[in-house]
Amino acid sequence: MPRVVRSLAATGIAGILLAGSAVAPAAAAAPAAQPPTYDRTSAAEARRVDRVPTPKLDWYACYDYAECATVRLPLDYDQPKGATTEVALLRVKARDQQHKVGSLFLNPGGPGGSGTDIALAAPYFLGDDLLDRFDVVGVDPRGVAASDNIKCFPSVKDQTRAYAGLNVAFPWTKAEEKAYVASSKAVGKACSTTGKPLTGAASTAEVARDMDVLRRAVGDKKLSYLGFSYGTALGQYYANMFPDRFRALVVDGVLNPNAWVGQGKARDQLQETRLRSADGAYKALHEILVRCGQVGPEKCELAAKGNPVAAYETVAKRLRKKPVVIDDPDYGSYTVSYADFVGATLGALYDPYGWSSVVEITVQLLAATDPAAGKAATATARKALAARAAQARQQRGYDFPYNNGLETFLTVDCTDAYHPKSADAWPALSAKEDQRAPYFGRAWAWGTSPCARNTWTVRDEDAYTGPFNRTTAAPVLVVGNYWDPATNYQGAVGSAQLLPNSRLLSSDSWGHTAYGTSACVTGKVDAYLLTGKPPAKGTRCVGDSQPFQDDPSAERADAPKSELARAGEPGRGEPKRLPPVATPRPAVGTLTVR
Numbered sequence: 001m002p003r004v005v006r007s008l009a010a011t012g013i014a015g016i017l018l019a020g021s022a023v024a025p026a027a028a029a030a031p032a033a034q035p036p037t038y039d040r041t042s043a044a045e046a047r048r049v050d051r052v053p054t055p056k057l058d059w060y061a062c063y064d065y066a067e068c069a070t071v072r073l074p075l076d077y078d079q080p081k082g083a084t085t086e087v088a089l090l091r092v093k094a095r096d097q098q099h100k101v102g103s104l105f106l107n108p109g110g111p112g113g114s115g116t117d118i119a120l121a122a123p124y125f126l127g128d129d130l131l132d133r134f135d136v137v138g139v140d141p142r143g144v145a146a147s148d149n150i151k152c153f154p155s156v157k158d159q160t161r162a163y164a165g166l167n168v169a170f171p172w173t174k175a176e177e178k179a180y181v182a183s184s185k186a187v188g189k190a191c192s193t194t195g196k197p198l199t200g201a202a203s204t205a206e207v208a209r210d211m212d213v214l215r216r217a218v219g220d221k222k223l224s225y226l227g228f229s230y231g232t233a234l235g236q237y238y239a240n241m242f243p244d245r246f247r248a249l250v251v252d253g254v255l256n257p258n259a260w261v262g263q264g265k266a267r268d269q270l271q272e273t274r275l276r277s278a279d280g281a282y283k284a285l286h287e288i289l290v291r292c293g294q295v296g297p298e299k300c301e302l303a304a305k306g307n308p309v310a311a312y313e314t315v316a317k318r319l320r321k322k323p324v325v326i327d328d329p330d331y332g333s334y335t336v337s338y339a340d341f342v343g344a345t346l347g348a349l350y351d352p353y354g355w356s357s358v359v360e361i362t363v364q365l366l367a368a369t370d371p372a373a374g375k376a377a378t379a380t381a382r383k384a385l386a387a388r389a390a391q392a393r394q395q396r397g398y399d400f401p402y403n404n405g406l407e408t409f410l411t412v413d414c415t416d417a418y419h420p421k422s423a424d425a426w427p428a429l430s431a432k433e434d435q436r437a438p439y440f441g442r443a444w445a446w447g448t449s450p451c452a453r454n455t456w457t458v459r460d461e462d463a464y465t466g467p468f469n470r471t472t473a474a475p476v477l478v479v480g481n482y483w484d485p486a487t488n489y490q491g492a493v494g495s496a497q498l499l500p501n502s503r504l505l506s507s508d509s510w511g512h513t514a515y516g517t518s519a520c521v522t523g524k525v526d527a528y529l530l531t532g533k534p535p536a537k538g539t540r541c542v543g544d545s546q547p548f549q550d551d552p553s554a555e556r557a558d559a560p561k562s563e564l565a566r567a568g569e570p571g572r573g574e575p576k577r578l579p580p581v582a583t584p585r586p587a588v589g590t591l592t593v594r
Contacts, residue, residue, distance in 0.1 A: 038473040038501065039243040048077040048462075049209050055217045057089065063561050065569035066092050066120050071217065073142075075201045077209050078462065085198060087210055088146035089139050090116035091218075092123060092569070096132045102247075103218045104134035104529065105211060107141075109229025109253070111204075112408035113582025114138070114145040117561060123569045124557035125516055125579045127526040131572075134224065134529075139214060141234075143202040144408045150202065152187065152195035152407045156400060162186040163406070169343025170430075170446040172320070176339075177427045180446065184423045188414070188455030191407055196458055202408075203415045205464035208238040212245060222247035222474070224529060228513045228581045229253045229487060230412075233260055235476075236468060236495060243470040248529050252479040253513035253581065254492040257468040262418035270429050271417055272445040278437035280488035281346055284510070285312070285439070287483065288355045288547050295548045302359045305366055312362050315341060316439065318369040326368070328386035336385060341365060342439045344388075349485035350583060351556075352511035355547040360384070414451035415460045423452040440485075469498045475534045476502040479521060481514040481543075486583075503534035509543030516578040518543045556580050 055071040062068035072084040094100045108118040119138025123131055130136075143150035153159035165171075165179030166187075191199045211234075215223045223246040227235035232251035239249055240257075259266075259274035266274050289308040292300035302308045318324075319338035326334045344361050348354035367373045367381035420429065426449045433441030450456060476499050480492025489506075496504035505524055509517040515525055520541030528534050558580035559567075 037471065039470040041242045041244055045209075045241050048080075049212045052077070052080050052213050055213065057217050059091070062090065063120055063565040065123070065565075066090050068116070070146075071214070073210050073213060075197060076462070077206070083197070085142050085201070086148045087139060087142055087214075088116055089137060089214065090119045091138070092119060092131075092136045094131070094133055094135050095572070099133060100135065101133045101530065102135070102220045102222075102224055103137045103215075104130065104224045104226060105137050105139065105215070107139075107225075107227040107231030107234050108580055109227070109231045109582040110144075110409055111141070111230045111233075111412035112144055112405050113230070114140050116140050116146055117558075118580055120561055120564050121557040121559070121580050124564070124577045127522055127576075128572045130526055130529060135218065137214075137218060139207075139211065141202070141207045141408075141412075142210060143198050143404075143411060148198065149402075150191075150195055150198050150404050150407050150411050151402060152191040152199065152404070153402075154194060156402050158190075159402065162190060166406075168337070169339040169346075170443045171427075172337065172339050172442070180449065181423045181426060184426070184449035184452065185455045187406070187410065188423070188450040188452060188457075191410060191414075191450070192456055192458040195407065195411070199407075199411045200415070200458045200460050202411050203460040203463040204234055204237045204412060205241065205416075205462060206460065207234055208241050208464070211238060212242055215245070223249065225249045226515075226525070226529065227251050228515070228579060230255060230582070232487070232495070233257055233416075236499075237464055239472050239476050239499065240466070240468050240470045241464060243472040246472070247474055248477075248532050249472075249474070250477045250479065250525055250529065251492075251495070252515050252525070253484055253487040254478055254480055254495050255487055256491040256494040256498070258466065258498070259491065259494070260417055261465050263466065267418035268420055270426075270433065270445050271413070271419060271448050271451075272433055272441070273429075275444075276437070276488045276490065277486050278433060278440035278444040279490075280483075281349055281440040281444070281485035282437045284349050284483040284485045285345060285358065288358055291355075291547050292359060299548045300359055301363050302366075305363070308359075308362075311366055315362055315365045315369060319365070324365070324369050326382045326386050326389070328383060330383075331386035331390040334386060334389040336365065336368075336389065339443070342443055346440060346443055346485060347583075350512040350581075352509065352517045352543065352545045352578070354511060361388075410448075410450050410456070413448060414456040415458070415463055417448075417451070419448055419451040419453060419456075421453045423449045423455060425452070468495075469500065471500045472502075474501070474532060477505060477525065477528050477534050478502050479505045479507070479514050479525065481507050481509045481511070481517070483508070483510045483543075484512055484514075486512045503537065505535055505539050505541065507541040507543060509541070510545060510547065511578075512583075513579065513581050514541070514543070516576060517545065 057069040059067040059069045074080045075083040106118045115138035122136040140147040165183030171177040171180040232254040235251040236257045292308040297304035305311045323337040348357035364381040367377045430442045430445035433445040478496040480489045507514040507521045514521045518541045524535040557577040
């Protein structure tokens with residue numbers, strides 16, 4: 001990779017000697033300006049994207065306050081005149097067009113999250129100064145949402161039958177493991193055959209190339225970008241593939257790209273062994289339970305049951321031994337398993353106020369599984385659990401139309417990263433994850449079982465696997481949250497160490513990602529995006545919400561587009577919500593509260 005660096009040898013010894021022999025200078029000569037020392041986009045990568053003509057975006061009004069467009073981009077950038085795939089965009093124009101900085105591209109994560117969704121929601125969560133000065137642009141990555149869709153099965157019926165074993169938060173019993181492995185193989189094989197050609201052309205690298213072409217299409221010389229969760233992988237791919245083509249790039253809730261891909265001997269490991277998402281989840285849960293004990297029963301009901309850490313484990317032990325069956329005349333019949341309990345906990349930890357749900361669920365299940373509990377307490381707990389389970393079941397309706405959410409996630413992950421050879425290895429490997437990170441090791445490990453190399457055989461020959469340590473022309477702002485249950489804080493630390501021209505912004509925040517959870521973080525990110533100047537080294541923020549210190553009242557801006565359109569664009573100064581960050585590998589148990 002060529003660098004913009006001038007060799008000292010180019011000056012020549014004669015030149016140095018000549019300068020030293022100058023007679024009686026009137027004043028010391030000013031030192032020569034040093035050329036910038038940063039990496040440039042490689043010739044191969046530049047050739048791929050630059051020979052694609054700049055698309056003409058035919059914007060049209062949509063969703064009340066936005067504009068939409070679609071564009072066809074090369075399916076394979078090595079064949080720019082070959083097959084294409086349609087990609088959808090949405091933008092919310094800057095309030096102050098006269099003083100506009102440019103466009104701000106957003107990605108909500110996933111993989112598989114909708115960029116057009118998060119762009120439409122931007123006025124509800126982005127800072128007003130950003131909304132004044134940027135056109136906010138969201139792109140549905142190839143294969144996702146309003147773009148041409150990945151589809152691994154010919155019908156919903158075939159998909160439903162293949163997915164049958166996956167309909168648990170994670171498998172716990174031997175029978176569940178067997179069914180999960182069988183379904184994983186069925187999905188991997190389908191996406192490697194029926195899903196082609198798009199499943200072989202939708203890696204993160206392809207989306208980064210799309211984004212560079214679309215940067216030109218919106219008229220920006222340099223990219224401005226804010227990515228959450230998996231969107232941090234996309235941001236880091238772009239920074240390393242196009243290190244001289246962005247003016248400001250923020251990654252919040254960070255995946256270490258080397259851990260994501262799997263380098264060297266780590267290629268045969270589970271991705272979770274490398275990413276350690278479960279470690280972050282366990283750290284957050286344990287801290288909540290410890291603080292519960294510290295504040296006592298007045299502020300944390302679970303503390304009235306004894307040691308909250310022990311109380312949580314008591315519920316887990318009971319459910320591992322036997323699920324609880326709840327029959328309610330109002331809500332119906334539900335079975336709550338150990339995996340449901342852990343899945344519900346993990347879902348709650350995504351929210352800055354999720355500690356409240358963790359306490360409620362644990363208290364309710366403690367009573368519902370205790371044969372010695374009084375009838376009144378048991379009945380109340382079962383009613384509350386039935387209501388929660390009924391709500392979760394309603395949110396999960398996905399029979400029609402075809403839902404490709406899992407397939408888009410897997411297409412990116414299985415194609416980007418290296419995984420163990422056979423899905424049959426997952427039971428033993430995931431059990432080891434639980435030993436390292438109790439409760440959540442299995443929950444995170446099982447999400448990639450369809451990626452086993454002998455069933456997921458479709459590849460993207462142009463996927464990018466590194467290096468991820470390029471010296472970028474502009475600084476990258478890396479945001480890490482101490483208590484993130486999905487993207488371990490150490491991922492942010494590692495990514496910041498990889499990128500020479502980066503700045504780590506740490507926050508003692510709760511939930512998944514930090515923007516919007518801390519006025520400090522939000523202000524620092526906004527200022528950097530506007531000016532290109534990162535915060536001072538070592539900056540540490542504190543989350544606005546801390547467990548048991550205030551009432552839970554957070555709300556995410558994750559309403560459907562139709563609902564946001566009906567509500568209309570909020571005005572300057574209106575209260576902000578949390579960004580609608582896509583949940584990576586969501587648990588799907590009956591108690592999942594997300």
